[in-house]
Amino acid sequence: MIAAVRGTRDILPGAVERWRHVEAVARRICERYGYVELRTPIIEREELFAKGTGESTDIVQKEMYAFTDKGGERVTLRPEATPGIVRAFVEHALEQSLPVPKLYTLGPMFRYERPQKGRYRQFHQLNVEVFGVTDPSLDAEVVEMACSFVRALGIGRTELLINSVGCPACRPAFSEALLKALGDDLPKLCGDCQRRATANPLRIFDCKVPADQPIIDALPHPVEFLCDACGEHFDAVQRYLRAYGQPFQVSHRLVRGLDYYTRTTFEVLASNLGAQNALLGGGRYDGLVKKLGGPDRAGIGFAAGLERLVLALPEAVSAPVPDVFVAAIGDEAREAAFVLARLLRAEGLRTLVDYEARSAKAQFKRANRTGARHVVIVGGDELARGEVTVKTMATGEQHAVLRAKVVEVLRSAS
Numbered sequence: 001m002i003a004a005v006r007g008t009r010d011i012l013p014g015a016v017e018r019w020r021h022v023e024a025v026a027r028r029i030c031e032r033y034g035y036v037e038l039r040t041p042i043i044e045r046e047e048l049f050a051k052g053t054g055e056s057t058d059i060v061q062k063e064m065y066a067f068t069d070k071g072g073e074r075v076t077l078r079p080e081a082t083p084g085i086v087r088a089f090v091e092h093a094l095e096q097s098l099p100v101p102k103l104y105t106l107g108p109m110f111r112y113e114r115p116q117k118g119r120y121r122q123f124h125q126l127n128v129e130v131f132g133v134t135d136p137s138l139d140a141e142v143v144e145m146a147c148s149f150v151r152a153l154g155i156g157r158t159e160l161l162i163n164s165v166g167c168p169a170c171r172p173a174f175s176e177a178l179l180k181a182l183g184d185d186l187p188k189l190c191g192d193c194q195r196r197a198t199a200n201p202l203r204i205f206d207c208k209v210p211a212d213q214p215i216i217d218a219l220p221h222p223v224e225f226l227c228d229a230c231g232e233h234f235d236a237v238q239r240y241l242r243a244y245g246q247p248f249q250v251s252h253r254l255v256r257g258l259d260y261y262t263r264t265t266f267e268v269l270a271s272n273l274g275a276q277n278a279l280l281g282g283g284r285y286d287g288l289v290k291k292l293g294g295p296d297r298a299g300i301g302f303a304a305g306l307e308r309l310v311l312a313l314p315e316a317v318s319a320p321v322p323d324v325f326v327a328a329i330g331d332e333a334r335e336a337a338f339v340l341a342r343l344l345r346a347e348g349l350r351t352l353v354d355y356e357a358r359s360a361k362a363q364f365k366r367a368n369r370t371g372a373r374h375v376v377i378v379g380g381d382e383l384a385r386g387e388v389t390v391k392t393m394a395t396g397e398q399h400a401v402l403r404a405k406v407v408e409v410l411r412s413a414s
Contacts, residue, residue: 007113007121018310021155021317024104026304027127029149030104032139035128036101040084042110046074052083052292054260056199058192063111077110079296081127082260082285082301083292089131090294101131106306128282129301131289133291136233139264139284139300140240146280147246150268155312157271158279162232163254165202165222167262170288174199174225185215216319221252222321230263237264258284264300270312279312280304323349324410325367329360329379337378340388340403344376347407352373368393374410 004010026145027037029224046066055058059079065074078084085103088094095101105127112121128145130138143162150158166174178201181184189204189212196203207216221278232412241248252266265283282302289297324344328337334357341353352370354363360377366377377398388406391398392413401409 004093005121007115009122011119011214015310017319018313018317019306019398022306022313025152026104026106026149029145029152030126030128033102033145034100035102035104036098036106038085038088039107040078040081040105042108043075043079044078044084044087046076048083048292049076049079049086052086052260052288053080055201056196056203059111065110065112073210073231074192079111079314081107081109081125081301081303082129082288083136085127085129085301086289086292086294086299087231089129090289090292092388095295095297100133102128103130104128117391118305118311120307124306126280126304126306127301128303131299132297133300134286134298136236136264137240139233139237140244141284142300142302143237143248143264143266144244145240146266146268146282146304149304150279150309153309153312154314155270155279155309156314159249159269159271160266161254161269162237162241162248162264162266163222163251164226164230164237164263165255165261165265165283166226166230168223170227170230171202171222174220174222176224177220178202178204181219182215188212202255205255216253222255223250233263260288260291262286266302270308277308278305279308320350321371321373322352323373324351324395325363325370325372325375326351326353327360327363327367327375327377328354329356329377331357332380333378333383336383340376340378340406344407344410347411349407349410374413376406376410 047065049064050060064076064079066074069075085105089101108122108124110122112118115121120386128142130142143160147160165171181195184198185195190207190209193204193207193212202222204216224233254260254267261283263284263286267281268279270279271277280302282300284298284300286298288299289295326337326341328334337353343349344351352372354366358366364375373393375391375393377391382388382400386403387400388403390406390409391399
């Protein structure tokens, strides 16, 4: 047997329904807030993520599925969606065709990580992105929309964390203060943190190594070094969230794992997922569009991991059961049974039919296993009278129905 590649998995019948539920709620919430769907390629040029996600990130340094294709071009399976969405926004000049460029995507991403519960090498995300608006009211709306999405899924006991990581004007002062505060402790940190200290000191806060935490906890906080404009922006975001009645906590360690974030960052955490408890996260990235060759346009968005959302759903979402199982009694009734099944499907009824000329008893047993609400029995005697027999499985009651009336009867009984 050839097994699935490590870190990937099949989403089987019985689980797919939970996924479809999450995706349906995602589409409904996005469209309610005025977003339109975009679909980008799974494979992109490697330089898109090197420039966009950031050379210093773990994603680019360690996790991308990057390779040289047969044409000699360096390409990668997308490890995240935002750079590809920005590329599409720029390449197709979407700000010209969309009054407000509010976009969402659903699809698989790929990172070479250690597989664990809720984290796979092929994983799936909802991404929500908005371009061209700098006002803090949009930050608050995006955050509130993310929380509304989680609530619409019925996921309880969550926590919203927010922070501001400043902008290019005020971040250098913070980075300098951060390195100064580290001082002689820098060599005591893990190798990744020592590398981050050179490339992007802010990302030292991403470290998960237990031995490094006491040193990191004593470091200064980004919000203490915000310039006036960033401070006012962050205050306004908090003010809007309070006006919405949306609870939140300011977390100075929330810097996110990507180099492009500016000002607002946020995450929604679940209480029932253990260590891998982040349901979604995002923030503002005002310089990314320009960095990737587009006009100087602001950007903000978030990504939600579908695997974790499915895990956090409060209860199983049941698969749709058939409305009807058509049972043919006798060889002469089989053709009529197939014709009737076609008619019922054309009328929108979920319909199964027996293919193997089983006995009546075997067909009823199969109908019961499928969970069908009704069995429509087609036999020689019924055919002669222009009738079928409809049996309601929940009660065991059955009665003759004119074939011309069977759709009406089944619909009224559903």
